Amino acid sequence: SAVISQKPSRDICQRGTSLTIQCQVDSQVTMMFWYRQQPGQSLTLIATANQGSEATYESGFVIDKFPISRPNLTFSTLTVSNMSPEDSSIYLCSVEVGTHYGYTFGSGTRLTVV
């Protein structure tokens, strides 16, 4: 299965600033997925990042707030822009291991906005 390196693992940020989270995969993958897990909640998909095209955002998430880059088949970034305390959450990237074989997740970025 793919190995994902995600960083930073955690950060404490001031409101109004932006944070960029990076995910590096050890193999080429067509799609990468970005999730958010708020305290005590399950995972919610933010967007799907395809190489060479615009990311596809889920309802409730917009590109201006969560811009995504996907410059190649092994790397993606998610930026959390103009942060507020409500953005405090764990952000995770994910890739598909193979059809019907599930998905692998990065180790997550624990973001606290003060």
Next chain:
Amino acid sequence: RKEVEQDPGPFNVPEGATVAFNCTYSNSASQSFFWYRQDCRKEPKLLMSVYSSGNEDGRFTAQLNRASQYISLLIRDSKLSDSATYLCVSSSGAGSYQLTFGKGTKLSVIP
């Protein structure tokens, strides 16, 4: 409207006990199903995929009933190391690849 519903937790069981988790899904177009395990402050990790014929991996058995839109996970001979939150997950496939996560059920195995 929750698409994947799980047993409310937490489950506190003694070592060696058998514990069962249940899950229902509302999207009949869901094609693939998984159980993930999430330890505190860690990322989810795939425990096992769930097939219509049922599948077993050591002490873990997963079952899928498509007619009832019901998924289960059975853990036999519980170990302390089984303590975690178990997430029921469905995938719509068909080009969407969106995973829908249940809220999870917390299991604590007690000595």
